[in-house]
Amino acid sequence: MSETQAGEYIVGTTVKDPERVEKRRGEIIDVAVKIFSEKGYHATTTKEIADAAGMNVGTMFQYVKTKQDILYLVCCHIHLLVEQALYAVTTENLDPMNGIVKDITALYEIVDQVSDYVVLMYQETASLDKEARRSFFQREQRLRNHLVKQIQKGIDAGVFKVSQESVLLIAEDILVQSHMWAFRRWSLSKEFTLEKYIATRIKLVETLLT
Amino acid sequence: MSETQAGEYIVGTTVKDPERVEKRRGEIIDVAVKIFSEKGYHATTTKEIADAAGMNVGTMFQYVKTKQDILYLVCCHIHLLVEQALYAVTTENLDPMNGIVKDITALYEIVDQVSDYVVLMYQETASLDKEARRSFFQREQRLRNHLVKQIQKGIDAGVFKVSQESVLLIAEDILVQSHMWAFRRWSLSKEFTLEKYIATRIKLVETLLT
Amino acid sequence: MSETQAGEYIVGTTVKDPERVEKRRGEIIDVAVKIFSEKGYHATTTKEIADAAGMNVGTMFQYVKTKQDILYLVCCHIHLLVEQALYAVTTENLDPMNGIVKDITALYEIVDQVSDYVVLMYQETASLDKEARRSFFQREQRLRNHLVKQIQKGIDAGVFKVSQESVLLIAEDILVQSHMWAFRRWSLSKEFTLEKYIATRIKLVETLLT
Amino acid sequence: MSETQAGEYIVGTTVKDPERVEKRRGEIIDVAVKIFSEKGYHATTTKEIADAAGMNVGTMFQYVKTKQDILYLVCCHIHLLVEQALYAVTTENLDPMNGIVKDITALYEIVDQVSDYVVLMYQETASLDKEARRSFFQREQRLRNHLVKQIQKGIDAGVFKVSQESVLLIAEDILVQSHMWAFRRWSLSKEFTLEKYIATRIKLVETLLT
DNA sequence: TATGAATGAGGGTTCATTCAT
DNA sequence: AATGAATGAACCCTCATTCAT
Numbered sequence: 001m002s003e004t005q006a007g008e009y010i011v012g013t014t015v016k017d018p019e020r021v022e023k024r025r026g027e028i029i030d031v032a033v034k035i036f037s038e039k040g041y042h043a044t045t046t047k048e049i050a051d052a053a054g055m056n057v058g059t060m061f062q063y064v065k066t067k068q069d070i071l072y073l074v075c076c077h078i079h080l081l082v083e084q085a086l087y088a089v090t091t092e093n094l095d096p097m098n099g100i101v102k103d104i105t106a107l108y109e110i111v112d113q114v115s116d117y118v119v120l121m122y123q124e125t126a127s128l129d130k131e132a133r134r135s136f137f138q139r140e141q142r143l144r145n146h147l148v149k150q151i152q153k154g155i156d157a158g159v160f161k162v163s164q165e166s167v168l169l170i171a172e173d174i175l176v177q178s179h180m181w182a183f184r185r186w187s188l189s190k191e192f193t194l195e196k197y198i199a200t201r202i203k204l205v206e207t208l209l210t
Numbered sequence: 211m212s213e214t215q216a217g218e219y220i221v222g223t224t225v226k227d228p229e230r231v232e233k234r235r236g237e238i239i240d241v242a243v244k245i246f247s248e249k250g251y252h253a254t255t256t257k258e259i260a261d262a263a264g265m266n267v268g269t270m271f272q273y274v275k276t277k278q279d280i281l282y283l284v285c286c287h288i289h290l291l292v293e294q295a296l297y298a299v300t301t302e303n304l305d306p307m308n309g310i311v312k313d314i315t316a317l318y319e320i321v322d323q324v325s326d327y328v329v330l331m332y333q334e335t336a337s338l339d340k341e342a343r344r345s346f347f348q349r350e351q352r353l354r355n356h357l358v359k360q361i362q363k364g365i366d367a368g369v370f371k372v373s374q375e376s377v378l379l380i381a382e383d384i385l386v387q388s389h390m391w392a393f394r395r396w397s398l399s400k401e402f403t404l405e406k407y408i409a410t411r412i413k414l415v416e417t418l419l420t
Numbered sequence: 421m422s423e424t425q426a427g428e429y430i431v432g433t434t435v436k437d438p439e440r441v442e443k444r445r446g447e448i449i450d451v452a453v454k455i456f457s458e459k460g461y462h463a464t465t466t467k468e469i470a471d472a473a474g475m476n477v478g479t480m481f482q483y484v485k486t487k488q489d490i491l492y493l494v495c496c497h498i499h500l501l502v503e504q505a506l507y508a509v510t511t512e513n514l515d516p517m518n519g520i521v522k523d524i525t526a527l528y529e530i531v532d533q534v535s536d537y538v539v540l541m542y543q544e545t546a547s548l549d550k551e552a553r554r555s556f557f558q559r560e561q562r563l564r565n566h567l568v569k570q571i572q573k574g575i576d577a578g579v580f581k582v583s584q585e586s587v588l589l590i591a592e593d594i595l596v597q598s599h600m601w602a603f604r605r606w607s608l609s610k611e612f613t614l615e616k617y618i619a620t621r622i623k624l625v626e627t628l629l630t
Numbered sequence: 631m632s633e634t635q636a637g638e639y640i641v642g643t644t645v646k647d648p649e650r651v652e653k654r655r656g657e658i659i660d661v662a663v664k665i666f667s668e669k670g671y672h673a674t675t676t677k678e679i680a681d682a683a684g685m686n687v688g689t690m691f692q693y694v695k696t697k698q699d700i701l702y703l704v705c706c707h708i709h710l711l712v713e714q715a716l717y718a719v720t721t722e723n724l725d726p727m728n729g730i731v732k733d734i735t736a737l738y739e740i741v742d743q744v745s746d747y748v749v750l751m752y753q754e755t756a757s758l759d760k761e762a763r764r765s766f767f768q769r770e771q772r773l774r775n776h777l778v779k780q781i782q783k784g785i786d787a788g789v790f791k792v793s794q795e796s797v798l799l800i801a802e803d804i805l806v807q808s809h810m811w812a813f814r815r816w817s818l819s820k821e822f823t824l825e826k827y828i829a830t831r832i833k834l835v836e837t838l839l840t
Numbered sequence: 841t842a843t844g845a846a847t848g849a850g851g852g853t854t855c856a857t858t859c860a861t
Numbered sequence: 862a863a864t865g866a867a868t869g870a871a872c873c874c875t876c877a878t879t880c881a882t
Binding site for chain 5: 014020056
C-alpha cells in the first residue's frame with residue numbers, strides 16, 4: 001500500500017561521524033541555496049560554494065559525492081522549509097474550512113518568503129538524475145497527501161461537497177498555486193499583493209469546496 | 211495602455227535573406243527542441259544540434275548568435291504551438307461556457323501532445339537572459355489575455371458570476387493547469403487520464419464561474 | 421650590383437583589369453590601415469575590412485589572396501607615405517647640412533602625422549611571411565640609401581667629417597629616430613613637442629656630422 | 631615627484647603558495663619565451679605552451695589568468711634579462727666616459743645574446759592590454775633613467791658637454807640603439823659585426839658627449 | 841579529516857577562405 | 862566581377878573531481 005516505490009536517495013560521504021556530516025552539510029546547503037538562487041545551478045561553481053562555505057573544495061567533496069548531490073540537498077532543504085511551515089500550523093480544533101484556510105495561508109506565506117528558492121527548486125529539479133528526482137518527488141507527494149487528508153476531513157464531516165476525483169486535483173492545485181506565487185510572480189505581482197492573492201484564492205477555494 | 215514595455219528580443223543573424231533565415235532556423239529549432247527535451251539545455255552541445263540539423267557549426271552560428279538564442283527560438287516555438295492550437299478553436303458562435311470549455315480542451319490537448327516541450331519551456335526559461343526572458347513573458351501574457359477576454363465575455367453576457375479580481379486568477383489558473391498536466395504528470399498520471407483530467411477540470415471551472 | 425636579392429612580393433588577384441585592381445585595392449588599404457591601427461592586425465576580421473570598404477568578402481578576396489596580403493599592402497602603403505614625403509623635399513640646391521636638416525624635418529613631420537600607422541608597421545611586420553617581409557625590407561633599404569647618399573654628398577663636399585662606417589649608422593639612426601617619435605611617443609611626448617624633438621635631433625646630428 | 635602613475639600589473643593566480651607560483655611561472659616563461667619568439671604570440675597555442683612546460687593546460691591556467699598574462703610575464707622576463715645585465719656592470723670607480731662605454735657594451739652584448747627575445751618584446755608589446763602595457767613601460771622607463779643618471783654624472787663632473795634636453799634623448803637613443811641591433815639586424819648585420827657595431831656606436835657617442 | 845594543486849576532456853564560438861550562383 | 866552562405870578546424874579557457882600530503 002506504500003506509495004513510495006523505492007528508498008530515499010542517499011547522498012554519499014566518506015566521513016564517519018554523522019553529526020559532523022549533518023553540521024557540515026548544513027553549512028554547504030546554507031550557502032548553496034543562496035548562490036544557486038542568485039546565479040542558477042549550472043552557473044555556480046563547486047569552488048564558489050566551498051569558498052562561500054569557508055571550506056576547502058576537497059573537504060566539501062568528502063561530505064558530498066557530486067555537485068548534483070548539493071542540488072539534491074538544496075532542493076530537499078527548500079522543500080522542508082515549506083513542509084515545516086505547513087506542518088507548524090495546528091488545525092486540529094478548527095472546523096474544516098478554517099483549517100484549509102489556515103493551511104493555505106501558511107503555505108502561501110512561506111512560499112512568499114522563500115520564493116526565490118521555490119523558483120530554483122522548480123527549475124533545477126530537472127538537473128537531478130532519475131534516482132534523486134524520484135526521491136524528491138516522494139517528498140512533494142507527502143506534502144500533497146497532507147492536503148488531501150485535510151480536504152477529506154471536511155468531506156467526511158459533511159462540510160465539503162466535492163467529488164472524490166476532485167479532491168486530489170484541488171490538493172494539487174493548492175500546492176501548485178502556492179508555487180505559482182513564486183514562479184509567476186512576474187505576472188501576478190502586477191495585480192496582486194500577497195494578501196490580496198491569498199484572499200482571492202481563499203474565496204475561490206470556498207466556492208469550489210462548498 | 212500598451213502592456214509591452216519593450217520591443218521583442220531579436221535573434222541576430224549574419225544572413226541577409228530573411229526567407230533563408232526562417233527556413234534554416236526552422237531546421238535548427240526542429241532538432242533542438244527534441245534534443246533539449248531529451249537531455250536538457252545545458253547537457254546539449256551546439257555541435258550536437260548542428261550535426262542533427264545536418265548543418266555545419268559555423269553555418270548554424272550564422273543564423274544565431276549564441277547557444278542561448280537557440281533556446282529562445284525553441285521556447286518561442288513551443289509557445290507558438292500552444293498559442294496556435296488555442297487560437298485555432300472557433301468559439302465565436304458558442305455560448306460563453308461552451309467557449310471556455312472548448313478553449314480548455316484545446317489547450318490541455320495540445321499540452322498533452324507536446325508535454326515534454328512544455329516541461330522544457332518551464333525549466334529552461336531561467337537560462338535565458340533578462341532581455342530574452344522578458345520578451346518570452348510578453349508572449350505568455352498575450353495568451354493569458356486571450357483567456358481573460360473569453361471569461362470577460364461570459365461576465366458581460368451575464369452568464370459568469372465571478373468577481374473582477376478573480377478573472378485574472380482564473381485565466382492564469384487555466385493556463386498553469388494546462389502546464390501542470392505536463393510538469394506534474396509524474397503525479398497526475400497516477401490518477402488521471404487526459405480525458406478524465408479535462409473533464410474534472412471543466413467541472414471545477416464550471417463551479418467557479420457560475 | 422643590385423642590392424635586391426629577389427623580386428618584389430606580388431599580391432595575387434583573379435581580376436584582369438589592372439586599373440580596377442589598383443582602384444579596389446586602394447579602397448581596401450584605406451580602410452584597413454585605419455582598422456589595423458585601431459585594433460591591430462590579428463584583432464581585425466577580413467569581413468570587417470570588407471564591410472568598411474563597402475565591399476563583399478568574396479569580392480575582396482578576388483583582389484587579394486590572403487589576409488596577410490592586405491597587411492603587406494598596408495605596410496607598403498604606409499611606407500610609401502613616408503617615402504614620398506621624404507622625396508618631395510628638394511635639397512638639390514642646398515648646402516649638405518641644410519639638405520639633411522630639411523630631410524630630417526620632412527621625415528619627422530610625416531611620421532608625426534601618421535604615427536599610428538608607423539607603429540602598426542613596426543609591430544605587424546612580423547606577421548608577414550618571409551617573402552613578404554623580405555620584400556618590405558627592400559623598400560626600407562631604399563629609403564635608407566637615400567639618406568646615405570645625402571650624407572655622402574656632404575662628405576664628398578668636404579662639409580661632413582665622419583668615418584665611412586658611421587655613415588650607414590647615422591642614416592639608419594635618422595630613420596629609426598623618426599620611427600621612435602612614433603613608437604616611443606609614450607615616453608618622448610612627456611618631454612618633447614615635435615618641434616623641440618626635431619630641433620634637438622638636428623643639433624645632435626650637427627654635432628655628429630661636423 | 632613619482633613618475634609611476636599606477637601600481638604594477640598583477641598576474642592573477644589561484645595557487646596560494648607564492649614560492650610554487652614563482653617556480654611554476656618560471657617553467658612557463660622559459661618555454662613560452664622560446665615558442666613565442668619562434669612562432670609569434672598569436673600563432674602559439676596555450677596548449678602548446680603547457681605541453682612544452684610539461685604541464686597540464688588546466689594547471690597552467692592556475693598560475694596565469696589569460697594567455698596575455700603569459701605574454702606579460704615573458705616581456706617582463708626579457709626586460710629583466712637586459713636590466714640585470716646592465717645593472718651587473720660596476721661603473722662606480724670609472725670616469726664617466728668609461729662608465730658609459732661599459733654600460734653600452736654590456737647593453738649591446740646582452741641584446742645580442744637575446745636578440746630574438748628583444749624583437750619579440752618589441753612586436754608583441756602591442757598585444758598587451760592597456761594596464762599591462764603601462765606597467766611594462768614603467769620598467770622600460772626605469773632602465774632609461776639609469777642611463778640618464780650615468781650621463782648626468784658625467785655632466786656634473788664637467789666631462790660631458792651636452793645640453794640638458796639632449797641628455798634624455800641620448801639616453802633613449804642608447805637604449806633604442808641596443809634594440810636596433812635586434813630589430814634591424816637584417817639590415818645592420820650586412821655591414822657590422824657586434825664588435826664593430828659597438829665600436830662605431832661608442833665613437834659616435836663620444837662625439838656627442840664631449 | 842583537511843588541504844589545495846593537478847587533471848584533461850570538453851564547450852561555445854570565431855573566422856579566413858571557398859564556391860556556387 | 863560580385864555576392865554571401867557554407868565550411869570546419871582550431872582556440873582559449875573552465876571546472877567537477879581526485880589524490881598526495
